[in-house]
Amino acid sequence: MSHNFRENKIIRFFLMMDRPLFQRMLVIFTVIVIVPLITVGAISYVHSSNELQDEAKEYNSLIIEQVKTYIEDYIWDYEISTLKIVNHPDTIEFLRMNSSEEIEESGITQSIINVLRNEAYSQSDIANITLVLDDISIVDSAGIVDESTAASLRQTSWYYSITGMARPTIISRVIDWHGNERPVISVVKRIVNPRTLQPFGMLIIDLNYQRVNDVARKISPGNTGYFFITDQEGHYIYHPNSKKIGEEHNEKHWKEIEDKQSGSYVSSDKNPDLITYSESKQLGWTLATTIPYHEVTQGIEYIKKIILKTIVISLIIVIVIGYSFSSNLLRPIRRLKDSVSWVDEENFSLRVPVESKDEIGQLTEGFNNMMDRISSLVEEVYIAQIKEAELQLLQKDTELKALQSQMDPHFLYNSLETIRGMALESNRDDIATISASMGKLLRYNLKEQSKVVDIKNEIEMSMLYLKIQKYRFNEKIEYQINMPEWCWRQKIARFSLQPLIENAVIHGAEPSTAPIVIEVTAEKDSENTFVLLIKDTGVGMTKDDKKLRRIDLKQKDVSNGGSHIGMVNVHRRNQLVFGKEFGLVIKKSDKSGTIIGICLPYEEME
Structure with a gap:
Protein backbone atom coordinates (compact mmCIF):
# COMPACT_ATOMS: atom_id res chain seq x y z
CA MET A 1 0.00 0.00 0.00
CA SER A 2 2.78 2.44 0.99
CA HIS A 3 4.73 1.43 -2.15
CA ASN A 4 1.79 2.35 -4.41
CA PHE A 5 1.33 5.59 -2.50
CA ARG A 6 4.99 6.54 -3.14
CA GLU A 7 4.63 5.69 -6.85
CA ASN A 8 1.50 7.86 -7.12
CA LYS A 9 3.25 10.68 -5.34
CA ILE A 10 6.20 10.54 -7.74
CA ILE A 11 3.87 10.50 -10.75
CA ARG A 12 1.90 13.47 -9.41
CA PHE A 13 5.17 15.34 -8.80
CA PHE A 14 6.49 14.86 -12.35
CA LEU A 15 3.11 15.64 -13.92
CA MET A 16 2.78 18.72 -11.65
CA MET A 17 -0.74 17.64 -10.79
CA ASP A 18 -0.74 19.67 -7.58
CA ARG A 19 0.62 22.84 -9.17
CA PRO A 20 -1.47 25.69 -10.58
CA LEU A 21 -2.60 25.26 -14.17
CA PHE A 22 -0.67 28.37 -15.20
CA GLN A 23 2.67 26.83 -14.13
CA ARG A 24 1.84 23.49 -15.70
CA MET A 25 0.94 25.11 -19.01
CA LEU A 26 4.13 27.18 -19.01
CA VAL A 27 6.32 24.14 -18.34
CA ILE A 28 4.47 21.92 -20.81
CA PHE A 29 4.56 24.62 -23.48
CA THR A 30 8.31 24.98 -22.98
CA VAL A 31 8.88 21.23 -23.11
CA ILE A 32 6.71 20.81 -26.20
CA VAL A 33 8.76 23.41 -28.09
CA ILE A 34 12.24 22.74 -26.73
CA VAL A 35 12.23 18.90 -26.84
CA PRO A 36 11.47 18.77 -30.61
CA LEU A 37 14.02 21.53 -31.14
CA ILE A 38 16.68 19.55 -29.29
CA THR A 39 15.61 16.39 -31.12
CA VAL A 40 15.82 18.09 -34.49
CA GLY A 41 19.18 19.59 -33.53
CA ALA A 42 20.53 16.19 -32.47
CA ILE A 43 19.20 14.53 -35.61
CA SER A 44 20.66 17.32 -37.76
CA TYR A 45 23.99 16.96 -36.01
CA VAL A 46 24.07 13.18 -36.50
CA HIS A 47 22.81 13.50 -40.07
CA SER A 48 25.42 16.14 -40.92
CA SER A 49 28.12 13.99 -39.38
CA ASN A 50 27.02 11.01 -41.43
CA GLU A 51 26.73 13.14 -44.57
CA LEU A 52 30.26 14.51 -44.18
CA GLN A 53 31.58 11.02 -43.52
CA ASP A 54 29.64 9.59 -46.48
CA GLU A 55 30.95 12.37 -48.75
CA ALA A 56 34.51 11.61 -47.66
CA LYS A 57 33.94 7.88 -48.26
CA GLU A 58 32.33 8.51 -51.67
CA TYR A 59 35.11 10.90 -52.74
CA ASN A 60 37.87 8.52 -51.70
CA SER A 61 36.06 5.53 -53.24
CA LEU A 62 35.82 7.43 -56.54
CA ILE A 63 39.54 8.26 -56.47
CA ILE A 64 40.46 4.67 -55.60
CA GLU A 65 38.31 3.25 -58.42
CA GLN A 66 39.91 5.65 -60.93
CA VAL A 67 43.41 4.75 -59.76
CA LYS A 68 42.53 1.04 -59.70
CA THR A 69 41.29 1.17 -63.31
CA TYR A 70 44.42 3.04 -64.40
CA ILE A 71 46.84 0.65 -62.65
CA GLU A 72 44.97 -2.45 -63.90
CA ASP A 73 45.16 -1.17 -67.47
CA TYR A 74 48.80 -0.17 -66.98
CA ILE A 75 49.85 -3.56 -65.57
CA TRP A 76 47.91 -5.63 -68.06
CA ASP A 77 49.45 -3.71 -70.96
CA TYR A 78 52.53 -5.76 -70.21
CA GLU A 79 50.62 -8.89 -71.10
CA ILE A 80 51.26 -7.83 -74.71
CA SER A 81 54.98 -7.71 -73.90
CA THR A 82 54.89 -11.28 -72.62
CA LEU A 83 53.14 -12.42 -75.79
CA LYS A 84 55.67 -10.62 -78.01
CA ILE A 85 58.56 -12.27 -76.19
CA VAL A 86 57.04 -15.76 -76.08
CA ASN A 87 56.05 -15.69 -79.76
CA HIS A 88 59.41 -14.34 -81.01
CA PRO A 89 61.09 -16.89 -83.36
CA ASP A 90 64.31 -16.92 -81.27
CA THR A 91 62.26 -17.55 -78.10
CA ILE A 92 60.32 -20.38 -79.77
CA GLU A 93 63.62 -21.99 -80.86
CA PHE A 94 65.05 -21.46 -77.36
CA LEU A 95 62.04 -23.15 -75.79
CA ARG A 96 62.59 -26.21 -77.97
CA MET A 97 66.01 -26.84 -76.38
CA ASN A 98 66.08 -29.91 -74.10
CA SER A 99 69.34 -29.29 -72.20
CA SER A 100 71.86 -26.61 -71.26
CA GLU A 101 74.48 -28.32 -73.54
CA GLU A 102 72.17 -27.97 -76.52
CA ILE A 103 71.68 -24.28 -75.69
CA GLU A 104 75.44 -23.68 -75.49
CA GLU A 105 76.11 -25.48 -78.76
CA SER A 106 73.39 -23.47 -80.52
CA GLY A 107 74.74 -20.11 -79.32
CA ILE A 108 71.18 -18.84 -79.00
CA THR A 109 71.60 -17.33 -75.53
CA GLN A 110 72.81 -13.96 -76.84
CA SER A 111 69.88 -13.79 -79.24
CA ILE A 112 67.45 -14.33 -76.36
CA ILE A 113 69.23 -11.64 -74.29
CA ASN A 114 68.81 -9.25 -77.23
CA VAL A 115 65.10 -10.08 -77.50
CA LEU A 116 64.64 -9.37 -73.78
CA ARG A 117 66.72 -6.18 -73.89
CA ASN A 118 64.90 -4.81 -76.91
CA GLU A 119 61.57 -5.21 -75.06
CA ALA A 120 63.02 -3.81 -71.79
CA TYR A 121 64.51 -0.76 -73.52
CA SER A 122 61.23 -0.08 -75.32
CA GLN A 123 59.54 0.87 -72.02
CA SER A 124 61.24 2.82 -69.25
CA ASP A 125 59.16 1.17 -66.51
CA ILE A 126 60.74 -2.24 -67.08
CA ALA A 127 63.62 -2.89 -64.66
CA ASN A 128 64.45 -6.40 -65.85
CA ILE A 129 63.02 -9.30 -67.89
CA THR A 130 63.93 -12.86 -66.89
CA LEU A 131 63.26 -16.08 -68.85
CA VAL A 132 63.62 -19.30 -66.87
CA LEU A 133 63.63 -22.85 -68.25
CA ASP A 134 63.25 -25.23 -65.28
CA ASP A 135 66.54 -27.01 -64.52
CA ILE A 136 67.95 -25.99 -67.95
CA SER A 137 68.77 -22.28 -68.25
CA ILE A 138 68.01 -18.76 -66.99
CA VAL A 139 68.47 -15.56 -69.04
CA ASP A 140 67.68 -11.92 -68.21
CA SER A 141 67.90 -8.53 -69.92
CA ALA A 142 69.99 -6.82 -67.20
CA GLY A 143 72.57 -9.58 -66.82
CA ILE A 144 72.12 -9.78 -63.05
CA VAL A 145 70.85 -13.36 -62.69
CA ASP A 146 72.61 -16.71 -62.68
CA GLU A 147 71.87 -20.30 -61.73
CA SER A 148 71.75 -19.36 -58.02
CA THR A 149 69.08 -16.81 -58.89
CA ALA A 150 67.08 -19.54 -60.61
CA ALA A 151 67.40 -21.77 -57.58
CA SER A 152 66.24 -18.99 -55.24
CA LEU A 153 63.28 -18.28 -57.54
CA ARG A 154 62.20 -21.91 -57.40
CA GLN A 155 62.31 -21.74 -53.59
CA THR A 156 59.83 -18.85 -53.39
CA SER A 157 56.27 -19.58 -52.25
CA TRP A 158 54.71 -18.23 -55.42
CA TYR A 159 56.87 -19.93 -58.09
CA TYR A 160 55.09 -23.28 -58.24
CA SER A 161 51.73 -21.85 -57.20
CA ILE A 162 51.48 -20.09 -60.58
CA THR A 163 50.00 -22.79 -62.80
CA GLY A 164 47.79 -20.79 -65.16
CA MET A 165 48.97 -20.55 -68.73
CA ALA A 166 46.42 -17.94 -69.87
CA ARG A 167 46.80 -14.46 -68.34
CA PRO A 168 49.95 -13.52 -66.39
CA THR A 169 50.01 -13.29 -62.58
CA ILE A 170 51.00 -10.09 -60.73
CA ILE A 171 53.19 -10.29 -57.59
CA SER A 172 55.25 -7.81 -55.60
CA ARG A 173 58.78 -8.75 -54.53
CA VAL A 174 62.26 -7.40 -53.78
CA ILE A 175 65.14 -8.23 -56.17
CA ASP A 176 68.90 -7.93 -55.84
CA TRP A 177 69.87 -5.06 -58.15
CA HIS A 178 73.65 -4.89 -58.37
CA GLY A 179 74.07 -5.51 -54.67
CA ASN A 180 71.09 -3.43 -53.55
CA GLU A 181 67.57 -4.53 -52.68
CA ARG A 182 65.01 -3.05 -55.04
CA PRO A 183 61.19 -3.46 -54.76
CA VAL A 184 59.52 -4.33 -58.04
CA ILE A 185 56.15 -5.37 -59.41
CA SER A 186 56.54 -8.61 -61.37
CA VAL A 187 54.35 -9.69 -64.29
CA VAL A 188 54.79 -13.48 -64.26
CA LYS A 189 53.72 -15.82 -67.09
CA ARG A 190 54.08 -19.62 -66.99
CA ILE A 191 55.84 -21.00 -70.12
CA VAL A 192 54.83 -24.29 -71.75
CA ASN A 193 57.01 -26.67 -73.74
CA PRO A 194 55.94 -26.35 -77.41
CA ARG A 195 56.52 -30.08 -77.88
CA THR A 196 54.90 -31.56 -74.75
CA LEU A 197 52.58 -28.60 -73.97
CA GLN A 198 53.59 -29.04 -70.31
CA PRO A 199 54.68 -26.09 -68.11
CA PHE A 200 58.46 -26.01 -67.81
CA GLY A 201 59.49 -22.40 -67.36
CA MET A 202 58.64 -18.85 -66.36
CA LEU A 203 58.77 -15.39 -67.99
CA ILE A 204 59.13 -12.58 -65.42
CA ILE A 205 58.88 -8.86 -66.29
CA ASP A 206 59.98 -6.71 -63.31
CA LEU A 207 58.49 -3.20 -63.27
CA ASN A 208 59.86 -0.34 -61.20
CA TYR A 209 57.58 1.88 -59.10
CA GLN A 210 58.05 5.04 -61.17
CA ARG A 211 54.57 5.02 -62.75
CA VAL A 212 52.81 3.95 -59.54
CA ASN A 213 54.68 6.70 -57.62
CA ASP A 214 53.66 9.29 -60.20
CA VAL A 215 49.99 8.35 -59.87
CA ALA A 216 50.02 8.01 -56.08
CA ARG A 217 51.66 11.42 -55.55
CA LYS A 218 48.67 13.05 -57.26
CA ILE A 219 46.29 11.60 -54.67
CA SER A 220 45.85 13.78 -51.58
CA PRO A 221 43.05 12.47 -49.33
CA GLY A 222 42.52 15.19 -46.74
CA ASN A 223 45.34 17.34 -45.41
CA THR A 224 47.51 14.62 -43.90
CA GLY A 225 45.99 11.42 -45.36
CA TYR A 226 47.78 9.10 -47.76
CA PHE A 227 47.23 6.37 -50.36
CA PHE A 228 48.60 2.80 -50.10
CA ILE A 229 48.36 -0.60 -51.82
CA THR A 230 48.62 -4.06 -50.24
CA ASP A 231 48.82 -7.51 -51.79
CA GLN A 232 46.73 -10.58 -50.93
CA GLU A 233 48.95 -11.35 -47.93
CA GLY A 234 48.53 -7.88 -46.47
CA HIS A 235 52.03 -6.67 -47.36
CA TYR A 236 52.55 -3.15 -48.63
CA ILE A 237 53.03 -2.96 -52.41
CA TYR A 238 53.01 0.84 -52.29
CA HIS A 239 53.33 3.27 -49.37
CA PRO A 240 54.42 6.95 -49.33
CA ASN A 241 57.20 5.80 -47.01
CA SER A 242 59.16 3.49 -49.35
CA LYS A 243 60.79 1.75 -46.36
CA LYS A 244 57.43 0.15 -45.55
CA ILE A 245 57.12 -1.57 -48.96
CA GLY A 246 57.14 -5.30 -48.30
CA GLU A 247 56.18 -4.89 -44.62
CA GLU A 248 52.88 -6.18 -43.22
CA HIS A 249 49.95 -3.82 -42.96
CA ASN A 250 48.56 -3.16 -39.44
CA GLU A 251 47.17 -6.59 -38.41
CA LYS A 252 44.08 -5.16 -36.70
CA HIS A 253 43.26 -3.02 -39.75
CA TRP A 254 43.96 -5.89 -42.16
CA LYS A 255 41.31 -8.04 -40.44
CA GLU A 256 38.72 -5.33 -41.23
CA ILE A 257 39.39 -5.39 -44.99
CA GLU A 258 40.54 -8.99 -45.53
CA ASP A 259 38.17 -11.00 -47.74
CA LYS A 260 36.07 -7.90 -48.47
CA GLN A 261 35.76 -6.40 -51.93
CA SER A 262 35.30 -2.74 -51.01
CA GLY A 263 34.06 -0.46 -48.27
CA SER A 264 35.23 1.86 -45.51
CA TYR A 265 35.46 1.90 -41.74
CA VAL A 266 36.70 4.04 -38.84
CA SER A 267 39.60 2.46 -36.98
CA SER A 268 39.37 1.97 -33.23
CA ASP A 269 42.79 3.46 -32.48
CA LYS A 270 43.40 6.24 -29.97
CA ASN A 271 43.56 8.63 -32.93
CA PRO A 272 41.07 7.01 -35.34
CA ASP A 273 41.39 7.11 -39.10
CA LEU A 274 38.77 6.82 -41.84
CA ILE A 275 40.03 4.03 -44.11
CA THR A 276 38.42 3.51 -47.54
CA TYR A 277 39.43 0.50 -49.64
CA SER A 278 38.66 -1.44 -52.81
CA GLU A 279 40.01 -4.81 -53.98
CA SER A 280 41.24 -5.35 -57.53
CA LYS A 281 40.26 -8.88 -58.45
CA GLN A 282 42.42 -8.74 -61.56
CA LEU A 283 45.59 -7.88 -59.63
CA GLY A 284 44.72 -9.40 -56.25
CA TRP A 285 45.65 -6.05 -54.60
CA THR A 286 43.77 -3.83 -52.19
CA LEU A 287 43.96 -0.06 -52.86
CA ALA A 288 43.14 2.17 -49.89
CA THR A 289 43.24 5.72 -48.51
CA THR A 290 43.69 6.76 -44.89
CA ILE A 291 42.43 10.11 -43.50
CA PRO A 292 42.60 11.18 -39.82
CA TYR A 293 39.00 11.11 -38.61
CA HIS A 294 39.23 14.55 -36.99
CA GLU A 295 39.79 16.05 -40.46
CA VAL A 296 36.51 14.49 -41.65
CA THR A 297 34.54 15.89 -38.72
CA GLN A 298 36.00 19.42 -38.58
CA GLY A 299 32.82 20.95 -40.05
CA ILE A 300 30.62 19.12 -37.53
CA GLU A 301 31.98 21.09 -34.55
CA TYR A 302 30.86 24.34 -36.15
CA ILE A 303 27.39 22.89 -36.76
CA LYS A 304 27.19 21.78 -33.10
CA LYS A 305 27.92 25.30 -31.82
CA ILE A 306 25.24 26.82 -34.08
CA ILE A 307 22.66 24.27 -32.87
CA LEU A 308 23.40 24.98 -29.16
CA LYS A 309 23.09 28.76 -29.65
CA THR A 310 19.78 28.26 -31.49
CA ILE A 311 18.38 26.13 -28.64
CA VAL A 312 19.32 28.68 -25.92
CA ILE A 313 17.80 31.63 -27.83
CA SER A 314 14.66 29.62 -28.61
CA LEU A 315 14.24 28.71 -24.93
CA ILE A 316 14.23 32.37 -23.89
CA ILE A 317 11.70 33.27 -26.59
CA VAL A 318 9.45 30.32 -25.65
CA ILE A 319 9.34 31.30 -21.96
CA VAL A 320 8.29 34.88 -22.79
CA ILE A 321 5.62 33.85 -25.32
CA GLY A 322 4.39 30.98 -23.10
CA TYR A 323 3.87 33.28 -20.13
CA SER A 324 1.77 35.71 -22.17
CA PHE A 325 -0.21 32.96 -23.90
CA SER A 326 -1.00 31.06 -20.68
CA SER A 327 -2.27 34.19 -18.94
CA ASN A 328 -4.67 35.05 -21.76
CA LEU A 329 -5.85 31.45 -22.13
CA LEU A 330 -6.65 30.88 -18.45
CA ARG A 331 -8.75 33.98 -17.95
CA PRO A 332 -11.90 32.68 -19.73
CA ILE A 333 -11.34 29.20 -18.26
CA ARG A 334 -11.58 30.62 -14.77
CA ARG A 335 -14.94 32.18 -15.71
CA LEU A 336 -16.16 28.81 -16.95
CA LYS A 337 -14.99 27.17 -13.72
CA ASP A 338 -17.14 29.56 -11.68
CA SER A 339 -20.15 28.61 -13.84
CA VAL A 340 -19.80 24.91 -13.00
CA SER A 341 -20.95 25.61 -9.45
CA TRP A 342 -24.50 25.97 -10.86
CA VAL A 343 -24.65 22.22 -11.38
CA ASP A 344 -24.12 21.65 -7.64
CA GLU A 345 -27.34 23.52 -7.03
CA GLU A 346 -29.19 21.29 -9.57
CA ASN A 347 -29.90 24.30 -11.70
CA PHE A 348 -29.80 22.95 -15.27
CA SER A 349 -31.54 25.91 -16.89
CA LEU A 350 -28.69 28.46 -16.74
CA ARG A 351 -26.31 28.87 -19.73
CA VAL A 352 -22.88 30.54 -20.15
CA PRO A 353 -22.65 33.17 -22.94
CA VAL A 354 -20.27 32.16 -25.78
CA GLU A 355 -17.96 35.14 -26.38
CA SER A 356 -15.48 33.65 -28.91
CA LYS A 357 -15.19 31.01 -31.62
CA ASP A 358 -11.85 29.55 -30.49
CA GLU A 359 -11.36 26.41 -28.37
CA ILE A 360 -12.50 28.22 -25.22
CA GLY A 361 -15.67 29.30 -27.00
CA GLN A 362 -16.17 25.71 -28.17
CA LEU A 363 -15.62 24.50 -24.59
CA THR A 364 -18.24 26.96 -23.36
CA GLU A 365 -20.64 25.84 -26.06
CA GLY A 366 -19.92 22.25 -25.09
CA PHE A 367 -20.75 23.08 -21.46
CA ASN A 368 -24.08 24.51 -22.56
CA ASN A 369 -24.78 21.42 -24.68
CA MET A 370 -23.89 19.24 -21.72
CA MET A 371 -26.46 21.09 -19.59
CA ASP A 372 -29.07 20.48 -22.32
CA ARG A 373 -28.11 16.82 -22.42
CA ILE A 374 -28.35 16.44 -18.66
CA SER A 375 -31.87 17.86 -18.70
CA SER A 376 -32.78 15.45 -21.48
CA LEU A 377 -31.21 12.50 -19.65
CA VAL A 378 -33.22 13.20 -16.54
CA GLU A 379 -36.38 12.81 -18.61
CA GLU A 380 -34.99 9.70 -20.40
CA VAL A 381 -34.19 8.01 -17.09
CA TYR A 382 -37.77 8.48 -15.96
CA ILE A 383 -39.10 6.99 -19.24
CA ALA A 384 -36.55 4.14 -19.06
CA GLN A 385 -37.79 3.16 -15.61
CA ILE A 386 -41.32 2.87 -16.95
CA LYS A 387 -40.15 0.75 -19.90
CA GLU A 388 -38.15 -1.50 -17.59
CA ALA A 389 -41.25 -2.27 -15.58
CA GLU A 390 -43.14 -3.15 -18.78
CA LEU A 391 -40.24 -5.39 -19.89
CA GLN A 392 -40.32 -7.32 -16.61
CA LEU A 393 -44.05 -8.00 -17.11
CA LEU A 394 -43.40 -9.19 -20.67
CA GLN A 395 -40.57 -11.48 -19.48
CA LYS A 396 -42.84 -13.14 -16.93
CA ASP A 397 -45.45 -13.71 -19.64
CA THR A 398 -42.80 -15.33 -21.90
CA GLU A 399 -41.64 -17.64 -19.09
CA LEU A 400 -45.25 -18.73 -18.53
CA LYS A 401 -45.67 -19.56 -22.23
CA ALA A 402 -42.38 -21.50 -22.24
CA LEU A 403 -43.59 -23.63 -19.32
CA GLN A 404 -46.85 -24.23 -21.18
CA SER A 405 -44.97 -25.31 -24.35
CA GLN A 406 -43.13 -27.98 -22.35
CA MET A 407 -46.46 -29.67 -21.74
CA ASP A 408 -47.35 -29.90 -25.48
CA PRO A 409 -44.93 -32.76 -26.39
CA HIS A 410 -46.26 -34.88 -23.50
CA PHE A 411 -49.76 -34.44 -24.87
CA LEU A 412 -48.59 -35.59 -28.34
CA TYR A 413 -46.75 -38.61 -26.90
CA ASN A 414 -49.87 -39.68 -24.97
CA SER A 415 -52.12 -39.16 -28.04
CA LEU A 416 -49.86 -41.34 -30.24
CA GLU A 417 -49.79 -44.08 -27.56
CA THR A 418 -53.63 -43.96 -27.44
CA ILE A 419 -53.82 -44.38 -31.24
CA ARG A 420 -51.34 -47.25 -31.07
CA GLY A 421 -53.39 -49.00 -28.32
CA MET A 422 -56.65 -48.63 -30.28
CA ALA A 423 -54.95 -49.97 -33.45
CA LEU A 424 -53.67 -53.05 -31.62
CA GLU A 425 -57.16 -53.71 -30.21
CA SER A 426 -58.56 -53.53 -33.78
CA ASN A 427 -55.74 -55.75 -35.15
CA ARG A 428 -54.44 -52.84 -37.29
CA ASP A 429 -50.74 -53.60 -36.94
CA ASP A 430 -49.79 -51.13 -39.66
CA ILE A 431 -51.36 -48.17 -37.84
CA ALA A 432 -49.85 -49.35 -34.56
CA THR A 433 -46.37 -49.54 -36.17
CA ILE A 434 -46.77 -46.06 -37.70
CA SER A 435 -47.88 -44.57 -34.36
CA ALA A 436 -44.96 -46.20 -32.49
CA SER A 437 -42.46 -44.98 -35.09
CA MET A 438 -43.84 -41.45 -34.97
CA GLY A 439 -43.63 -41.44 -31.18
CA LYS A 440 -39.98 -42.49 -31.26
CA LEU A 441 -39.17 -39.84 -33.92
CA LEU A 442 -40.91 -37.17 -31.85
CA ARG A 443 -39.02 -38.09 -28.68
CA TYR A 444 -35.68 -38.13 -30.57
CA ASN A 445 -36.36 -34.71 -32.08
CA LEU A 446 -37.69 -32.91 -28.98
CA LYS A 447 -35.88 -34.34 -26.01
CA GLU A 448 -32.83 -32.37 -24.74
CA GLN A 449 -29.52 -34.10 -25.43
CA SER A 450 -26.09 -33.38 -26.92
CA LYS A 451 -25.76 -31.45 -30.17
CA VAL A 452 -23.87 -34.32 -31.87
CA VAL A 453 -24.72 -38.05 -32.03
CA ASP A 454 -23.31 -41.19 -33.59
CA ILE A 455 -24.29 -41.80 -37.20
CA LYS A 456 -25.73 -45.13 -36.00
CA ASN A 457 -28.39 -43.21 -34.02
CA GLU A 458 -29.27 -41.09 -37.05
CA ILE A 459 -29.58 -44.21 -39.25
CA GLU A 460 -31.92 -45.88 -36.74
CA MET A 461 -34.20 -42.84 -36.56
CA SER A 462 -34.16 -42.44 -40.36
CA MET A 463 -35.16 -46.09 -40.79
CA LEU A 464 -38.24 -45.40 -38.61
CA TYR A 465 -39.16 -42.56 -40.98
CA LEU A 466 -38.58 -44.75 -44.05
CA LYS A 467 -40.72 -47.52 -42.48
CA ILE A 468 -43.62 -45.00 -42.19
CA GLN A 469 -43.16 -43.87 -45.82
Missing part, protein backbone atom coordinates in the same frame (compact mmCIF):
# COMPACT_ATOMS: atom_id res chain seq x y z
CA LYS A 470 -43.04 -47.48 -46.95
CA TYR A 471 -46.62 -47.93 -45.69
CA ARG A 472 -47.58 -44.88 -47.71
CA PHE A 473 -45.83 -45.60 -51.02
CA ASN A 474 -45.70 -49.44 -50.87
CA GLU A 475 -43.60 -50.74 -53.79
CA LYS A 476 -42.89 -47.25 -55.16
CA ILE A 477 -40.06 -46.76 -52.58
CA GLU A 478 -37.17 -49.07 -51.81
CA TYR A 479 -34.36 -48.12 -49.43
CA GLN A 480 -30.88 -49.46 -48.79
CA ILE A 481 -28.50 -48.75 -45.90
CA ASN A 482 -24.96 -49.57 -47.07
CA MET A 483 -22.71 -48.20 -44.35
CA PRO A 484 -19.02 -49.20 -43.92
CA GLU A 485 -18.05 -50.40 -40.41
CA TRP A 486 -15.80 -47.42 -39.70
CA CYS A 487 -18.73 -45.02 -40.16
CA TRP A 488 -21.15 -46.15 -37.43
CA ARG A 489 -19.42 -44.32 -34.56
CA GLN A 490 -18.54 -41.14 -36.47
CA LYS A 491 -20.24 -37.93 -35.25
CA ILE A 492 -22.94 -35.82 -36.90
CA ALA A 493 -25.19 -32.95 -35.81
CA ARG A 494 -28.37 -34.42 -34.27
CA PHE A 495 -31.38 -34.76 -36.62
CA SER A 496 -29.38 -34.15 -39.83
CA LEU A 497 -30.10 -37.30 -41.85
CA GLN A 498 -33.94 -37.55 -41.60
CA PRO A 499 -34.64 -34.09 -43.21
CA LEU A 500 -32.47 -35.03 -46.22
CA ILE A 501 -34.23 -38.41 -46.63
CA GLU A 502 -37.54 -36.56 -46.35
CA ASN A 503 -36.39 -34.26 -49.20
CA ALA A 504 -35.58 -37.36 -51.28
CA VAL A 505 -39.13 -38.67 -50.67
CA ILE A 506 -40.96 -35.37 -51.30
CA HIS A 507 -38.92 -34.12 -54.28
CA GLY A 508 -37.84 -37.48 -55.68
CA ALA A 509 -40.60 -40.04 -55.06
CA GLU A 510 -43.79 -37.96 -55.09
CA PRO A 511 -43.31 -36.38 -58.56
CA SER A 512 -42.01 -39.65 -60.06
CA THR A 513 -44.28 -42.17 -61.79
CA ALA A 514 -41.70 -44.93 -61.53
CA PRO A 515 -40.40 -46.71 -58.39
CA ILE A 516 -37.32 -45.10 -56.83
CA VAL A 517 -34.49 -46.34 -54.63
CA ILE A 518 -33.14 -44.34 -51.69
CA GLU A 519 -29.64 -45.36 -50.59
CA VAL A 520 -27.65 -44.14 -47.58
CA THR A 521 -23.87 -44.79 -47.69
CA ALA A 522 -20.57 -43.14 -46.83
CA GLU A 523 -17.11 -42.76 -48.33
CA LYS A 524 -13.83 -41.19 -47.20
CA ASP A 525 -12.94 -37.87 -48.78
CA SER A 526 -9.46 -37.48 -47.25
CA GLU A 527 -7.44 -38.53 -44.20
CA ASN A 528 -9.46 -36.22 -41.96
CA THR A 529 -12.88 -36.03 -43.69
CA PHE A 530 -15.60 -38.27 -45.04
CA VAL A 531 -18.93 -37.72 -46.83
CA LEU A 532 -22.28 -39.21 -45.78
CA LEU A 533 -24.23 -39.70 -49.04
CA ILE A 534 -28.03 -39.75 -49.56
CA LYS A 535 -28.79 -41.02 -53.08
CA ASP A 536 -32.14 -41.34 -54.84
CA THR A 537 -33.20 -42.32 -58.34
CA GLY A 538 -36.01 -39.75 -58.49
CA VAL A 539 -36.69 -36.96 -60.98
CA GLY A 540 -33.74 -34.79 -59.84
CA MET A 541 -33.49 -30.99 -60.05
CA THR A 542 -33.29 -28.62 -63.02
CA LYS A 543 -30.10 -26.57 -63.53
CA ASP A 544 -31.83 -23.44 -62.21
CA ASP A 545 -33.13 -25.26 -59.10
CA LYS A 546 -29.69 -26.71 -58.43
CA LYS A 547 -28.13 -23.24 -58.75
CA LEU A 548 -30.73 -21.77 -56.35
CA ARG A 549 -30.15 -24.54 -53.80
CA ARG A 550 -26.39 -23.88 -53.82
CA ILE A 551 -27.01 -20.15 -53.34
CA ASP A 552 -29.37 -20.96 -50.44
CA LEU A 553 -26.65 -23.02 -48.74
CA LYS A 554 -24.31 -20.00 -48.85
CA GLN A 555 -26.67 -17.10 -48.20
CA LYS A 556 -30.19 -18.07 -47.04
CA ASP A 557 -31.27 -16.96 -43.55
CA VAL A 558 -33.04 -19.91 -41.90
CA SER A 559 -34.95 -17.57 -39.60
CA ASN A 560 -36.92 -16.27 -42.62
CA GLY A 561 -38.45 -19.71 -43.32
CA GLY A 562 -39.49 -20.68 -46.85
CA SER A 563 -39.00 -23.76 -49.04
CA HIS A 564 -36.02 -26.08 -48.75
CA ILE A 565 -35.34 -24.74 -45.26
CA GLY A 566 -34.49 -28.27 -44.09
CA MET A 567 -31.36 -28.50 -46.25
CA VAL A 568 -30.12 -25.05 -45.16
CA ASN A 569 -30.89 -25.88 -41.49
CA VAL A 570 -28.86 -29.12 -41.64
CA HIS A 571 -26.02 -27.31 -43.46
CA ARG A 572 -25.84 -24.46 -40.93
CA ARG A 573 -26.01 -26.73 -37.85
CA ASN A 574 -23.16 -28.96 -39.06
CA GLN A 575 -21.05 -25.89 -39.86
CA LEU A 576 -21.68 -24.44 -36.39
CA VAL A 577 -20.73 -27.73 -34.74
CA PHE A 578 -17.72 -28.78 -36.86
CA GLY A 579 -16.53 -25.68 -38.73
CA LYS A 580 -17.09 -23.68 -41.93
CA GLU A 581 -15.30 -26.27 -44.10
CA PHE A 582 -17.98 -28.87 -43.34
CA GLY A 583 -21.70 -29.14 -44.22
CA LEU A 584 -23.90 -29.98 -47.21
CA VAL A 585 -22.76 -30.36 -50.80
CA ILE A 586 -24.91 -31.15 -53.87
CA LYS A 587 -22.87 -33.86 -55.58
CA LYS A 588 -25.27 -34.49 -58.46
CA SER A 589 -28.84 -33.82 -59.53
CA ASP A 590 -30.24 -34.61 -62.97
CA LYS A 591 -32.89 -36.81 -64.59
CA SER A 592 -31.14 -39.96 -63.31
CA GLY A 593 -31.49 -38.88 -59.67
CA THR A 594 -29.91 -36.81 -56.91
CA ILE A 595 -26.89 -37.29 -54.61
CA ILE A 596 -26.64 -35.05 -51.54
CA GLY A 597 -23.55 -35.29 -49.32
CA ILE A 598 -22.78 -34.16 -45.78
CA CYS A 599 -19.05 -33.46 -45.41
CA LEU A 600 -17.99 -34.40 -41.85
CA PRO A 601 -14.73 -34.74 -39.85
CA TYR A 602 -13.31 -38.27 -39.70
CA GLU A 603 -12.02 -39.58 -36.34
CA GLU A 604 -9.95 -42.74 -36.00
CA MET A 605 -11.82 -45.12 -33.65
CA GLU A 606 -10.13 -47.73 -31.49
